[in-house]
Amino acid sequence: MKRGTHLLWSMVAAIALLCAAVPSVRGAQSPEMAKANQDFSDGHFREAIDGYQSLVRSGHWSANLFYDLGNAWFRVGDFGQAILNYERALALDPRHPETQANLRLARDEARALEMEKNGLERYLDAGTPTQYSIAASIAFWLALFATARLFFLPRRSAKLITLIVLSLCLFAGALVALYTTETGSNGRDRAIVTAKNVEARLATADNAKSVLSLPPGSQIKILSERGDWIYAALPSDRRGWIPANSVERVRL
Numbered sequence: 582m583k584r585g586t587h588l589l590w591s592m593v594a595a596i597a598l599l600c601a602a603v604p605s606v607r608g609a610q611s612p613e614m615a616k617a618n619q620d621f622s623d624g625h626f627r628e629a630i631d632g633y634q635s636l637v638r639s640g641h642w643s644a645n646l647f648y649d650l651g652n653a654w655f656r657v658g659d660f661g662q663a664i665l666n667y668e669r670a671l672a673l674d675p676r677h678p679e680t681q682a683n684l685r686l687a688r689d690e691a692r693a694l695e696m697e698k699n700g701l702e703r704y705l706d707a708g709t710p711t712q713y714s715i716a717a718s719i720a721f722w723l724a725l726f727a728t729a730r731l732f733f734l735p736r737r738s739a740k741l742i743t744l745i746v747l748s749l750c751l752f753a754g755a756l757v758a759l760y761t762t763e764t765g766s767n768g769r770d771r772a773i774v775t776a777k778n779v780e781a782r783l784a785t786a787d788n789a790k791s792v793l794s795l796p797p798g799s800q801i802k803i804l805s806e807r808g809d810w811i812y813a814a815l816p817s818d819r820r821g822w823i824p825a826n827s828v829e830r831v832r833l
């Protein structure tokens with residue numbers, strides 16, 4: 582196999598490997614995690630919640646931690662917090678099958694409302710912003726190095742030109758994916774309703790006309806903030822004002 586072809590396939594394999602990588606793997610447990618898990622096993626769910634949340638506050642985030650925290654909230658009947666933490670787990674690992682199954686169960690129990698996704702968003706849910714950023718970085722540097730090599734060659738190389746074109750296409754595609762995941766319904770402004778009896782309203786007043794009732798666990802997208810209120814895109818393609826203390830962003 583010639584050198585240019587080998588380089589091309591190495592680039593494709595590297596990007597595919599990084600994009601498919603799963604960021605959360607169960608490994609050795611810390612004493613705090615082990616104690617929280619033991620509390621959960623013993624049926625002490627409130628103590629388990631305290632232990633898991635302590636780990637979250639310390640920045641020891643993983644898909645498994647948020648999955649376990651979601652399970653603990655589910656056991657005490659708080660579906661809003663359960664769904665929030667399942668969503669946080671999937672934001673770190675979209676392929677976490679146990680979380681996907683439990684999230685569907687929690688949504689059914691809470692009758693939570695979901696934001697509609699377009700076709701591109703559903704397709705891009707398989708990756709995370711970190712993975713798309715890595716893919717864009719690899720593609721950019723491969724295109725740069727291949728261009729530099731082509732510049733110093735005595736004659737043009739069709740294989741190097743092909744490598745540059747493919748790298749730039751992959752770079753552009755990764756940027757589009759990153760932008761879509763950051764600004765779409767699953768982006769950085771996605772939030773979950775955690776309070777009960779929440780009504781989205783036409784104005785920032787408790788007596789303003791209701792737009793939509795939002796059960797705990799319902800998805801929204803924060804558009805702007807005004808004092809103690811949030812203006813949000815809602816399920817069913819509606820918009821309204823919600824008390825800020827009734828929702829939490831999925832991304833910490």
